[in-house]
Amino acid sequence: VKYVYFFGAGVTEGTAEMKNLLGGKGANLAEMTAIGLPVPAGFTLTTELCTEFYKNDRCYPEGLEAEVEANLTQLEKAMDKKFGDSANPLLLSVRSGGRVSMPGMMDTVLNLGLNDDTVQGLIEQSGDARFAYDSYRRFIQMYSNVVMGMSGSVLEHLLEHMKEVRDVELDTDLTADDLKQLVELFKNKIKETLGRAFPTDPKEQLWGAINAVFGSWMNPRAITYRKLNSIPAEWGTAVNVQAMVFGNMGNSCATGVAFTRNPSTGDNHFFGEFLLNAQGEDVVAGIRTPQPINKAGGDGSLPSLEEVMPDCYQQLMDIQQTLEKHYRDMQDIEFTIEKNKLYMLQTRGGKRTAKAAIKIAVDMVQEGLIDEKEAVLRVAPGQLDQLLHPSLDPKAVKDVIATGLPASPGAAGGEIVFSAEDAEEAKKLGLKVILVRIETSPEDIHGMHAAEGILTARGGMTSHAAVVARGMGKCCVAGCGGIKVDYAAQQFVTNSGEVFKKGDIVTLDGSTGEVMKGSVPTVQPELTGDFGLLMSWVDKFRRLKVRTNADTPLDAQVARQFGAEGIGLCRTEHMFFEHDRIMAVREMILSEDVEGRKGALAKILPMQKGDFLGLFREMKGLPVTIRLLDPPLHEFLPHTDKDIDELAAVMQVQPQLLKQKAEFLHEFNPMLGHRGCRLGMTFPEIYDMQVQAIMEAACELVKNEGYEIVPEIMIPLVGHVNELKVLRANAVRVVEEVINRYGIQVEYLIGTMIELPRAALTADEIAGEAEFFSFGTNDLTQTTFGLSRDDAGKFLPFYVNREVLAEDPFVVLDQEGVGQLVKIGCEKGRQARPGIKLGICGEHGGEPNSVIFCHDNGLDYVSCSPYRVPIARLAAAHAAL
Numbered sequence: 001v002k003y004v005y006f007f008g009a010g011v012t013e014g015t016a017e018m019k020n021l022l023g024g025k026g027a028n029l030a031e032m033t034a035i036g037l038p039v040p041a042g043f044t045l046t047t048e049l050c051t052e053f054y055k056n057d058r059c060y061p062e063g064l065e066a067e068v069e070a071n072l073t074q075l076e077k078a079m080d081k082k083f084g085d086s087a088n089p090l091l092l093s094v095r096s097g098g099r100v101s102m103p104g105m106m107d108t109v110l111n112l113g114l115n116d117d118t119v120q121g122l123i124e125q126s127g128d129a130r131f132a133y134d135s136y137r138r139f140i141q142m143y144s145n146v147v148m149g150m151s152g153s154v155l156e157h158l159l160e161h162m163k164e165v166r167d168v169e170l171d172t173d174l175t176a177d178d179l180k181q182l183v184e185l186f187k188n189k190i191k192e193t194l195g196r197a198f199p200t201d202p203k204e205q206l207w208g209a210i211n212a213v214f215g216s217w218m219n220p221r222a223i224t225y226r227k228l229n230s231i232p233a234e235w236g237t238a239v240n241v242q243a244m245v246f247g248n249m250g251n252s253c254a255t256g257v258a259f260t261r262n263p264s265t266g267d268n269h270f271f272g273e274f275l276l277n278a279q280g281e282d283v284v285a286g287i288r289t290p291q292p293i294n295k296a297g298g299d300g301s302l303p304s305l306e307e308v309m310p311d312c313y314q315q316l317m318d319i320q321q322t323l324e325k326h327y328r329d330m331q332d333i334e335f336t337i338e339k340n341k342l343y344m345l346q347t348r349g350g351k352r353t354a355k356a357a358i359k360i361a362v363d364m365v366q367e368g369l370i371d372e373k374e375a376v377l378r379v380a381p382g383q384l385d386q387l388l389h390p391s392l393d394p395k396a397v398k399d400v401i402a403t404g405l406p407a408s409p410g411a412a413g414g415e416i417v418f419s420a421e422d423a424e425e426a427k428k429l430g431l432k433v434i435l436v437r438i439e440t441s442p443e444d445i446h447g448m449h450a451a452e453g454i455l456t457a458r459g460g461m462t463s464h465a466a467v468v469a470r471g472m473g474k475c476c477v478a479g480c481g482g483i484k485v486d487y488a489a490q491q492f493v494t495n496s497g498e499v500f501k502k503g504d505i506v507t508l509d510g511s512t513g514e515v516m517k518g519s520v521p522t523v524q525p526e527l528t529g530d531f532g533l534l535m536s537w538v539d540k541f542r543r544l545k546v547r548t549n550a551d552t553p554l555d556a557q558v559a560r561q562f563g564a565e566g567i568g569l570c571r572t573e574h575m576f577f578e579h580d581r582i583m584a585v586r587e588m589i590l591s592e593d594v595e596g597r598k599g600a601l602a603k604i605l606p607m608q609k610g611d612f613l614g615l616f617r618e619m620k621g622l623p624v625t626i627r628l629l630d631p632p633l634h635e636f637l638p639h640t641d642k643d644i645d646e647l648a649a650v651m652q653v654q655p656q657l658l659k660q661k662a663e664f665l666h667e668f669n670p671m672l673g674h675r676g677c678r679l680g681m682t683f684p685e686i687y688d689m690q691v692q693a694i695m696e697a698a699c700e701l702v703k704n705e706g707y708e709i710v711p712e713i714m715i716p717l718v719g720h721v722n723e724l725k726v727l728r729a730n731a732v733r734v735v736e737e738v739i740n741r742y743g744i745q746v747e748y749l750i751g752t753m754i755e756l757p758r759a760a761l762t763a764d765e766i767a768g769e770a771e772f773f774s775f776g777t778n779d780l781t782q783t784t785f786g787l788s789r790d791d792a793g794k795f796l797p798f799y800v801n802r803e804v805l806a807e808d809p810f811v812v813l814d815q816e817g818v819g820q821l822v823k824i825g826c827e828k829g830r831q832a833r834p835g836i837k838l839g840i841c842g843e844h845g846g847e848p849n850s851v852i853f854c855h856d857n858g859l860d861y862v863s864c865s866p867y868r869v870p871i872a873r874l875a876a877a878h879a880a881l
């Protein structure tokens with residue numbers, strides 16, 4: 001097995017395609033060498049060697065030493081220097097390089113090969129004793145820390161002491177003699193502290209550094225980073241051993257980093273920074289203020305590379321163009337200039353914002369560098385989220401007071417209010433408010449509408465607040481345990497004891513879960529040209545349709561703008577909370593008999609019909625799925641004595657009687673209680689009224705306005721086919737009655753949600769009664785895991801932090817478990833009714849991995865919150881490509 005790959009003038013053994021074996025850095029160094037760019041020669045020890053090393057208890061395979069020797073000899077030839085030579089020494093850098101970049105997580109050693117002899121050679125080569133001793137002392141500091149495990153502060157302390165004695169401020173004020181002395185002091189201190197001497201043999205130094213870099217793959221920082229970014233430990237890191245070039249050998253030297261295009265805006269302008277007379281780490285460390293690469297990139301206060309070193313600048317410009325053409329992507333590059341000679345030290349695909357990703361992809365298609373397919377694949381679906389909501393101004397200062405779940409993205413600030421009523425009132429006065437609740441319920445919807453953002457102390461990613469806020473495209477921080485909400489005192493208190501009262505201003509970042517004190521400036525989303533163009537390509541490639549979850553014509557309108565192709569879920573309960581309606585609903589629930597209920601429902605019917613007219617009109621003939629009432633009845637009950645008294649007056653009964661009834665309706669486990677189709681079974685009048693409203697709205701539009709509408713009536717929470725048999729028969733009866741009354745032909749579909757395991761497992765029987773299925777993966781996740789969606793926020797984060805679960809299953813569909821039920825449901829459904837229409841309307845419908853799962857399983861559509869529609873479209877295109 002070959003473990004070492006050389007790169008250097010004449011011979012290059014690796015290519016950019018070999019990232020898995022050579023790591024990203026090594027593969028690209030080889031590639032740059034191959035296309036003739038100036039790269040200091042070197043060699044890469046493979047990631048496979050790293051794996052071997054760990055397999056064999058940190059021992060190397062036989063023959064490796066000889067392989068490294070041979071490469072070292074070749075390197076000496078390429079550089080015309082000798083490793084360990086006192087006249088013309090070759091110095092080396094030893095760096096890690098994984099398949100994907102893990103910035104700053106692993107170790108690096110620079111200036112390797114220095115000792116009391118070779119430092120003389122370096123003085124000779126550079127003509128600069130100060131530089132040589134400075135490199136030497138840096139090497140000892142780095143090596144003793146990284147390889148020998150000595151605490152960095154000990155030698156740092158000696159350096160500081162030296163500066164005090166010499167009465168100087170900066171490292172650069174120390175003389176060659178000072179630094180030479182410091183080298184001696186360092187070596188003595190190391191011996192004294194560790195009981196062993198600093199190695200003088202360059203070969204020993206080299207192996208020490210290689211061991212340390214391979215060893216750093218398993219340091220705690222790297223392990224944590226891998227976990228956070230799902231990078232498998234088996235991948236291992238490569239080690240790159242490369243000839244040193246010096247950016248710190250005087251003012252004809254420099255080092256810098258640059259992007260071939262602007263990584264935050266995507267503008268096609270070369271963009272970067274450099275430092276004169278410095279080593280690479282100095283740019284990143286931020287000790288000195290870097291200078292701009294080109295005149296246009298700076299504010300004019302510091303001279304640019306273009307002005308200081310015009311020749312090197314021109315060469316760098318040419319190289320960056322070559323690299324972009326070659327890689328056909330925006331590159332992030334590192335370079336060093338040694339005595340007016342330019343060297344490339346790294347190139348890789350540059351990280352970029354969503355905005356930049358889109359602009360770069362679209363521009364590159366227009367430049368003929370990539371095709372539309374590739375452009376679509378260049379933008380990560382999840383990234384789009386950044387673009388679709390206002391976001392915090394990245395330049396803003398923020399004072400974070402607590403952090404909760406990033407439940408609905410976007411950013412917003414305003415005065416705190418603690419009730420939906422106060423939110424509405426404030427809104428009427430033209431104020432911006434943040435609604436703070438322990439948790440929200442459907443009763444708070446109007447307040448959520450009025451608020452700029454929602455903050456809850458309890459609840460998870462599919463808690464009521466989270467789902468509704470996402471639907472509205474409002475930012476929401478949910479389950480923020482770091483605040484204690486006190487409604488009575490109209491205040492909340494943070495963990496640090498700070499008190500926030502009604503009217504105080506906070507800002508929420510729903511993309512990070514941060515809650516900030518005061519008002520933090522935000523910037524608006526831009527859905528202009530490039531975005532639209534990219535999305536038009538997206539639509540060419542996807543098969544899966546994308547619908548939206550929308551309860552109001554306004555939601556529907558927003559979703560249409562984002563490209564929704566229908567409504568996959570209209571949750572009718574959200575239509576019931578407006579004041580007059582909730583009174584009627586309560587009257588209906590608390591009525592003694594059928595007649596009383598019918599009377600109350602008759603009041604709601606015209607309003608409900610109006611809702612559907614609005615939705616159908618907005619959707620202009622696109623499919624609309626309307627779900628009949630789903631939540632537990634008790635959610636509609638009056639809570640306060642005032643509510644009860646008001647209702648009692650309307651119903652002309654004793655308040656005491658209503659109170660008793662309300663208590664009777666209390667449930668211990670409402671999510672598994674009297675909800676969903678069970679309501680339709682026990683109170684058939686409710687569903688009858690809703691079906692009548694749906695069909696009357698549809699018939700009127702068909703008859704009077706010439707619409708083509710095929711309403712899809714959806715019955716929730718079915719667990720047994722017999723439930724659906726009964727409810728379907730009821731619905732058909734009402735539908736036929738309405739159609740006959742209007743005397744026209746209107747097609748309709750009656751289907752069900754698959755959101756209980758039993759429904760999935762018996763989907764063949766259920767399909768006999770259903771013309772479509774919509775997987776309600778919120779409830780299906782809840783019931784499959786036995787995990788309460790409203791309470792999980794208290795403990796699920798713990799599971800995710802400890803990696804008991806890789807992700808929150810309410811966010812990312814659990815494909816092995818819940819996904820299996822979806823698969824079974826699809827298969828059995830199709831068996832019994834070939835061509836049955838299949839969709840998903842749980843929150844997962846807008847999550848990229850889950851969308852891909854839906855594509856792979858042949859679903860017809862996904863349905864998600866309006867603001868997630870573009871994400872789902874892009875994910876569906878990725879799935880198809």
Ligand code: PEP
Nearest residue numbers: 755776777778779841842
């Ligand atoms: C679901 O359960 O996935 C669903 C879409 O319905 P809801 O969230 O309204 O329970």
Ligand code: MG
Nearest residue numbers: 755776778779
């Ligand atoms: Mg549900």
